[in-house]
Amino acid sequence: MDLREALKHKTLIGDGAMGTLLYSYGIDRCFEELNLSHSEEVLNVHRAYVNAGADVIQTNTYGANYIKLERYGLQDQVKEINTAAVKLAKQAAGEAPYVVGTIGGVRGARKQAISTEEIKRSFREQLYCLLFEQVDGLLFETFYDLEELITVLKIARKETDLPIIAQVSMHEAGVLQDGTPLPDALEQLEGLGADVVGVNCRLGPYHTIQSLEDVPLPEKAVLSAYPNASLPAYQDGRLVYPTDPVYFQKSAQSLFEQGARLIGGCCGTTPEHIEAIAARVKGKPPIKDKVVPIKEKTEVRASETKDGRPHLHEKAKKGRSIIVELDPPKKLKTDRFLKGAKALHEAGVDSVTLADNSLASPRISNTAMASIIKQRYGIDPLVHIACRDRNLLGLQSHLMGLHALGIRQLLAVTGDPTKIGDFPGATSVYDLNSFDLVHYIKQMNKGISFSGKNLGESTSFSVAAAFNPNVRNLNRAVGRLEKKIKYGADYFISQPVFNEEQIIEVYEATKHIDAPIYIGIMPLTSARNAEFLHNEVPGITLAPEVLEKMELAGSDKEQAQAEGLSISKSLIDTALDLFNGIYLITPFLRYEMTVELTNYIKQQTAERERKISNGIHIV
Ligand SMILES: Cc1cc2nc3c(=O)[nH]c(=O)nc-3n(C[C@H](O)[C@H](O)[C@H](O)COP(=O)(O)OP(=O)(O)OC[C@H]3O[C@@H](n4cnc5c(N)ncnc54)[C@H](O)[C@@H]3O)c2cc1C
Ligand code: MET
Numbered sequence: 001m002d003l004r005e006a007l008k009h010k011t012l013i014g015d016g017a018m019g020t021l022l023y024s025y026g027i028d029r030c031f032e033e034l035n036l037s038h039s040e041e042v043l044n045v046h047r048a049y050v051n052a053g054a055d056v057i058q059t060n061t062y063g064a065n066y067i068k069l070e071r072y073g074l075q076d077q078v079k080e081i082n083t084a085a086v087k088l089a090k091q092a093a094g095e096a097p098y099v100v101g102t103i104g105g106v107r108g109a110r111k112q113a114i115s116t117e118e119i120k121r122s123f124r125e126q127l128y129c130l131l132f133e134q135v136d137g138l139l140f141e142t143f144y145d146l147e148e149l150i151t152v153l154k155i156a157r158k159e160t161d162l163p164i165i166a167q168v169s170m171h172e173a174g175v176l177q178d179g180t181p182l183p184d185a186l187e188q189l190e191g192l193g194a195d196v197v198g199v200n201c202r203l204g205p206y207h208t209i210q211s212l213e214d215v216p217l218p219e220k221a222v223l224s225a226y227p228n229a230s231l232p233a234y235q236d237g238r239l240v241y242p243t244d245p246v247y248f249q250k251s252a253q254s255l256f257e258q259g260a261r262l263i264g265g266c267c268g269t270t271p272e273h274i275e276a277i278a279a280r281v282k283g284k285p286p287i288k289d290k291v292v293p294i295k296e297k298t299e300v301r302a303s304e305t306k307d308g309r310p311h312l313h314e315k316a317k318k319g320r321s322i323i324v325e326l327d328p329p330k331k332l333k334t335d336r337f338l339k340g341a342k343a344l345h346e347a348g349v350d351s352v353t354l355a356d357n358s359l360a361s362p363r364i365s366n367t368a369m370a371s372i373i374k375q376r377y378g379i380d381p382l383v384h385i386a387c388r389d390r391n392l393l394g395l396q397s398h399l400m401g402l403h404a405l406g407i408r409q410l411l412a413v414t415g416d417p418t419k420i421g422d423f424p425g426a427t428s429v430y431d432l433n434s435f436d437l438v439h440y441i442k443q444m445n446k447g448i449s450f451s452g453k454n455l456g457e458s459t460s461f462s463v464a465a466a467f468n469p470n471v472r473n474l475n476r477a478v479g480r481l482e483k484k485i486k487y488g489a490d491y492f493i494s495q496p497v498f499n500e501e502q503i504i505e506v507y508e509a510t511k512h513i514d515a516p517i518y519i520g521i522m523p524l525t526s527a528r529n530a531e532f533l534h535n536e537v538p539g540i541t542l543a544p545e546v547l548e549k550m551e552l553a554g555s556d557k558e559q560a561q562a563e564g565l566s567i568s569k570s571l572i573d574t575a576l577d578l579f580n581g582i583y584l585i586t587p588f589l590r591y592e593m594t595v596e597l598t599n600y601i602k603q604q605t606a607e608r609e610r611k612i613s614n615g616i617h618i619v
C-alpha cells in the first residue's frame with residue numbers, strides 16, 4: 001500500500017531527530033557526510049527509530065544539497081551522499097516503514113542570500129538523486145520561507161507522482177515569517193499538490209498544537225506535525241532540548257485531536273519520544289471532523305505617528321525638495337551639530353539626514369541626535385540604517401524604537417564594512433543587506449515583524465535606498481536601483497556627483513525610473529579635499545578645471561570654501577532642471593556652506609517658477 005493510501009485510514013508515526021541525536025553522541029561535523037564515513041552510526045539511528053515504532057523514516061539528507069555541503073567543501077558529493085543515505089534508510093527499514101527522501105529548506109530570513117535560481121538548481125540535483133534511488137515519498141521540511149517551499153514543491157510535483165510531505169517552520173506560533181497565517185500557507189501547499197502538509201521544527205509541542213488549532217482539515221491532503229522536543233536551552237555552549245517523553249506522548253494525543261495523521265519529532269527528539277507517541281496514537285483511525293474556532297481578526301491599526309507632513313518621496317514627486325546630511329559628531333560635544341541642524345531647519349530644508357557610522361567610524365548615535373533635533377526644532381529627520389552594526393534582532397528593535405520616537409524617514413544601506421574604519425577587526429554583522437532591510441521595513445509598514453508576528457500597529461516608514469553612480473558601469477548601478485524598487489524602496493539618495501556631464505548622464509540613465517532620486521552635491525572645502533576625493537575615493541573623478549580652480553583658491557580657508565561653493569552652485573544649476581530632489585552633504589560640520597547652498601536652491605527654484613509662470617521657457 002502506498003503511503004498516501006495508508007494515511008487515509010490510520011495515524012502513522014514518523015521518526016525523530018537525526019542531527020541532534022548524532023550530535024548528542026559527540027559527533028560534531030557534517031551530519032550528511034556520515035552516510036559515507038560513519039554509515040554504521042546512521043544505520044543505528046534509523047534502526048532505533050524503526051524499533052521505536054516509526055511507520056515512516058526519513059533519509060539523512062536534510063542538508064545534502066550543494067549549497068549547504070559547500071560549507072564543508074563537499075559540494076561535489078551530492079550524489080554519493082544522497083545515494084548512500086537512501087540505501088542506509090532502506091537497509092534499516094527492510095519491508096516495513098516507508099522511506100521518505102528528505103530535503104531541507106536553505107533560506108532563513110535572508111532572501112537575498114540565495115537566489116531563487118540557485119535554490120532551483122540545488123533542489124533539482126538533490127531531488128533527482130533521491131528519486132533515482134526509489135524512495136517511497138519525499139519530505140520537504142524546515143522551510144521558513146514559504147516562497148521557497150512553493151518553488152520547490154512545484155518542481156517536485158511536475159517530476160513525480162510519489163507522495164509529497166511539505167512542512168513549514170515558524171518562528172511564531174501560527175504565522176510564517178512573511179506574515180502568512182499557517183492555515184493559508186497549508187492551503188496553498190495543498191493546492192499545489194502536496195499530499196501531506198504540516199509543520200516541523202523550531203517550536204515545541206505546545207506552540208505546534210496551538211498553531212494547528214486554527215488549521216481546518218484539508219480537503220485532499222492530510223496534516224502532519226513534527227514538533228521539536230521543547231524550546232531549546234543553551235547549556236555549556238550547546239543547544240539542548242529538555243523534555244520528558246511522557247509529556248511528548250500527551251502532546252501527540254493533542255496533535256492527533258487537531259487532525260494530524262503523521263506525527264513525528266524534530267530537533268531534540270529521540271527514539272524514546274517516538275516510542276512514547278507510538279504507544280499512544282499509532283494506527284488510530286484519524287478524526288474526520290474538526291471545528292476551527294472563528295478567530296476575531298486582529299486589526300492592524302494604522303500608525304498614529306503620522307504627523308500630517310508628507311513623506312520625502314511624496315515631496316520629491318511633486319516638486320523641489322532639499323535634504324541635507326549633517327552627520328552626528330565624532331566627539332562628545334554637540335553644540336556645533338545642534339546649531340547646524342537649527343540653521344538648516346530655519347533655511348527651510350525638508351529634512352536633515354544623519355549617517356549611521358559612515359565609513360565604519362563611530363559617531364554619536366544618529367537616533368539619539370535625530371530624536372533631539374526633532375524634539376528641539378521640529379525637524380523631520382532622516383535616519384540612515386546600516387546593516388553592519390546590528391543583527392536581525394537588533395535591527396527590528398531599532399526600527400521599533402524609531403517608530404516609537406516618531407521618526408519615519410529612513411535610508412536603508414548595507415553600510416561600509418568595518419575593515420575600512422576605526423575598528424578594522426570588528427565584526428560586520430550583515431544578517432541582512434540593503435535589499436532585505438528595505439523588504440523588512442516594508443513588512444513592518446504592514447504591521448508584521450521580521451519573524452511574522454503581528455505588531456498590533458503598522459509603522460509608516462518611507463524608505464530610501466542608496467544610489468552610487470560613481471561606478472565604471474552606470475547601467476549596472478541602475479539595475480541595482482530597479483532591484484531595490486522591487487524590494488520596496490520608495491526613492492533614492494545618491495552619492496555626491498562632481499561634474500555636470502555626470503549629472504546629465506545619471507539623468508539619462510535613470511529617467512525611466514518613477515521613484516524620485518535626490519541627487520547628491522557636496523561642496524569642496526580645499527584643494528587637499530578635492531585632491532583626496534579625486535585620487536583616493538573609488539569612483540569619484542573631478543574635472544581637471546575643478547581641481548585647478550581649487551588649487552588656485554590657495555590655502556586661504558575662506559577663499560577655498562567660496563570656490564567650493566561656486567563649483568557646487570554650477571552643479572546645482574544643472575541638477576535643478578533634471579531632478580526635483582537635491583541632497584546636500586555638509587562637509588566636516590560646516591553647515592554654513594550647506595545653508596548657503598539651500599538658500600541658493602530656493603532662490604533659483606523661485607526664479608525658475610517665476611519664469612515659468614511668466615511663460616518664459618528655460619533652456
Ligand atoms: C546617500 C548615501 C548614504 C550612505 N550612508 C551611509 C551610512 O550612513 N553608513 C554607512 O556605513 N554607509 C553609508 N553609505 C555607503 C554605502 O553603505 C555603500 O558603501 C555604498 O554606497 C553602497 O550602498 P549600499 O550600502 O546600499 O549597498 P548595496 O547597494 O546594498 O550594495 C552592497 C554591496 O554590493 C556591492 N555593490 C554595490 N554596487 C555595486 C555595483 N554597481 N556593482 C557591483 N557590486 C556592487 C558592494 O560590495 C556593496 O557594498 C551611504 C551611501 C549613500 C549613497
Ligand atoms: C533542523 S530541522 C531537522 C532536520 C533533520 N530532520 C534532523 O533531524 O536532523
Ligand SMILES: [Zn+2]
Pocket residue numbers: 142200201202228266267
Ligand atoms: Zn528540527
